[in-house]
Amino acid sequence: MKTSILVVEDQSDIRKLINMTMQFGNYEVHEADHGLLGVKMAQAVRPSLILMDVMMPGEIDGLQACARIKSDPELRHIPIIMLTARGQQSDFEAGRQAGADGYLTKPFSPLELIDTIEKLLQERAAAGA
Amino acid sequence: MNTGMSLLFNSLSDGVLILSPEGKARFANPAAKRMLGLLMGQILQQDAVGKQLTGVRAGYIELPSQFQLEVPGQESLAATLLRSPVGDDLVLLLRDVAAQHFYQSTVDNLLTLVYDGCITPTKALLDTLAQASASPDAALHQQALDLFTEVRQCLKQITGLAQLHAGEPLGAIERVMLPDLVKTALEQTRQQAAGRKVNFALSGLDHTELPPVYGSQTWLQETVTSVLEDMLARSVEGGEILIKARQYGEFATLVFSSSGRPVPAHMRDRVFMPFHGTQAGSAARPAGLGLGLALAKAVVQRYGGHVRLDEESGGITLELPTGAPRKEAEVNAAQIERYAHDISQLMARRMKTP
Numbered sequence: 001m002k003t004s005i006l007v008v009e010d011q012s013d014i015r016k017l018i019n020m021t022m023q024f025g026n027y028e029v030h031e032a033d034h035g036l037l038g039v040k041m042a043q044a045v046r047p048s049l050i051l052m053d054v055m056m057p058g059e060i061d062g063l064q065a066c067a068r069i070k071s072d073p074e075l076r077h078i079p080i081i082m083l084t085a086r087g088q089q090s091d092f093e094a095g096r097q098a099g100a101d102g103y104l105t106k107p108f109s110p111l112e113l114i115d116t117i118e119k120l121l122q123e124r125a126a127a128g129a
Numbered sequence: 130m131n132t133g134m135s136l137l138f139n140s141l142s143d144g145v146l147i148l149s150p151e152g153k154a155r156f157a158n159p160a161a162k163r164m165l166g167l168l169m170g171q172i173l174q175q176d177a178v179g180k181q182l183t184g185v186r187a188g189y190i191e192l193p194s195q196f197q198l199e200v201p202g203q204e205s206l207a208a209t210l211l212r213s214p215v216g217d218d219l220v221l222l223l224r225d226v227a228a229q230h231f232y233q234s235t236v237d238n239l240l241t242l243v244y245d246g247c248i249t250p251t252k253a254l255l256d257t258l259a260q261a262s263a264s265p266d267a268a269l270h271q272q273a274l275d276l277f278t279e280v281r282q283c284l285k286q287i288t289g290l291a292q293l294h295a296g297e298p299l300g301a302i303e304r305v306m307l308p309d310l311v312k313t314a315l316e317q318t319r320q321q322a323a324g325r326k327v328n329f330a331l332s333g334l335d336h337t338e339l340p341p342v343y344g345s346q347t348w349l350q351e352t353v354t355s356v357l358e359d360m361l362a363r364s365v366e367g368g369e370i371l372i373k374a375r376q377y378g379e380f381a382t383l384v385f386s387s388s389g390r391p392v393p394a395h396m397r398d399r400v401f402m403p404f405h406g407t408q409a410g411s412a413a414r415p416a417g418l419g420l421g422l423a424l425a426k427a428v429v430q431r432y433g434g435h436v437r438l439d440e441e442s443g444g445i446t447l448e449l450p451t452g453a454p455r456k457e458a459e460v461n462a463a464q465i466e467r468y469a470h471d472i473s474q475l476m477a478r479r480m481k482t483p
Contacts, residue, residue, distance in 0.1 A: 011456065017468070024475035035452070054304075055453035059379055060340050061304070094304065107464050111471040 002028040003121065006047035008038030008065060009083065010056045014106070018051060021110040025118070034058035035065035042069050042078065049117060050080045052100075054091060063098045070099030079120050083108070144206075144223030147213060148173065152182045155218060164206055164223050175200070178221065181210050185219070198223065235402075242420070246283035250276050286420040289351070290403055293427040300345040302454065307342065307353075307374055307381055308334040314354040318361055326367045327387075333374040340381055340451040344432045349449075352428045355421030356385055356445050363443060364389035380434070381451050386444035400438055401426040 005027050009015050012033070019029045030045050032038040035052075036059050042050060050069065054062040062082060069075045079101040084091045092103060102120055104113065138145045144161030146154055152173045157165070167173065177198050184190030193211040200206055209222040254276035261269040293299075311334055315322075322329070333339065342349070360370050370387040392400055403423040425447070426436045434449040 010453075021472075021475070024472075024479050055302075055343065055456075057379070057450070057452040057455050059376070059451055061343075061452050063304070064340055109467050109471045111474055114475065 002026050003049070004028045004030060004045060004047040005117070006030045006032065006038065006041055006045055006050045008032045008035065008041075008050060008056070008062065009053040010034060010058075011053070014053075014083075017110070018113065021113050024110070025114055027117075035060040035062055038062075038065045039068050042075055043072070046075070047078060049121060050078055051083060051104075051117075052080050053083045054095070055085060063094050066095070066098040066100050079124055081116060081120065142225075144221075144225075146173075146221040146223070148178075148182075148219045148221055150182070150186065150217055150219065152178060161221075161223055164225060165200060173221075177208070178210075182219070185210070192219075242283070242287070247280060247287075250279040250283070254280055286424065289348075289424055290420055290427070293424065293431070299348045299428065299431060302343050303346045304341045304453075305344060305346050305349050307339050307383060307449075310350055310353040311357075311372055311374070311383065313350055314357045317354050318357050321358065321361045325361060325364055327361060327364045328369045330369055330371045331373075332371065334372070338376070339374055340376060342381060342432070342449040342451055343453045344428075344449075348428045349432075352425040352447065353383065355425045356383075356447060359421055360385045360387055360389065360445065363387070363392075376451065379451050380448050382449075383447045384444060385446070386439070386442055389443060391441065391443035392438060401436060 003026060005022060007015055007018050007029055009018070009031075010033050015031050015033070019031070022029045030041055030047060032041045035056050038050070038052065039060075041047075052062045052066055056062050056065075060068070066080050066082065069078065069080065076099070080099070081102040081104055082091075082095045082098075082100040083104050083106055084095070085106050095103060102116060104116055108116075138156075138158040141158060142160055144164045145156075145158045146161045146165075146167075147156040149155060154167055154169055154171055154173060157167055157169065161167070165173070165175070173179070175198055177196055181190060181194055181196060185192060185194075193209055195207070195209050198206040198208040205226045207224040207226050211220050211222070213220050254273060257269060257273040257276055261273045311331070315329060357370075357372075364370060364387050368388050370385060370389075373384040373386070375382050375384070401422050403420055422436075422445075429436050429447055429449060432449060433454075434447065437446045437448070438444075439446070
């Protein structure tokens, strides 16, 4: 059975890159192009992990979407990796407050992406075992 | 009329009309048509012009004659009636006094800004610095610092306006929370509010409910503070200013309202213009620098938002798009090389996996 990953990212090129990278693992990718849709898809799909862009246009940005997911008792167990453009300390702090579990600074490489996802999923599996 | 003369008259911002002795329009340049809304060949309906023409025909008005022409929808037109250099026709020259007042007040406000905002505190600063350099008095040093801050604020507004006018970027895009902007603006205007005994009522300014906006924290702070300063300047002593925040779809709004003075009708279309603002100046209570709201509008528009003045109440609404600006992914050659390398590594890994 494939592991489902939800990608919440407004830039279609980055979504495609992530989707392409995920084909090298046993992953099924779901995509959302804005924060509000990301929250709705998280509720509908219940993915194993979420990749969430910090800076997104629309009603809510990635940090708010992350906070909403983490405040939902049904979803808060899902690990969220924030995709941040600058990797500034303030972004990490804001992400931590929103409940993020990890970070990737853009531009990230496919290897870095897969390794980060696998490491986080293994940690969660070990903690749950 | 020959082509050269037509071109000359048509390029003038003042109105030029050639009238028959009975007052029928034989020629009107575009400015005159705009001012009077007139059709060629018609007799001018304005009473003031009719009286002038009657007076000229009867011989009791000598030309050139100057008079005021009241036209509905315009403040006033300054009119001059003179004889045409050729034939029996008359020439009526019209000048939009409202436009003239507008430019005059712009220049007056600019010069007031330079003098009161920059030159006066600079002179005071220099005097204070001269005294402070020879004195250990801490109060004198503080006074110099305060004056320097005043000069700096004036220069900051002028350079800021120039920067916006030139279309320069406003700096890094940051994640900005509206409640933080309001909180800082309240701190920055605390003295002004205390002086006028004004209270604040806040609504909807909750971090968890309001989405962030993206832009320069410094410029957005300047915007919110400028609007609050303007509201305070127009507030009644002991009054209350309500600041209400709300989200409408992909926009967040900050609505400032009070029971203070509304903006006078004749100033409403100029409140967001540089060197105008919402306050009429007087010797007893000088107007502000007239830059705050102009800066606020320029900043908000730069970020795709809007600023509105409520004509009835004098309240001001700031509307800003929520979320980050739309962006395109930028990929350089080094990244492509790295992606290619990583993809080959992932393929190798996959082939090793049983």
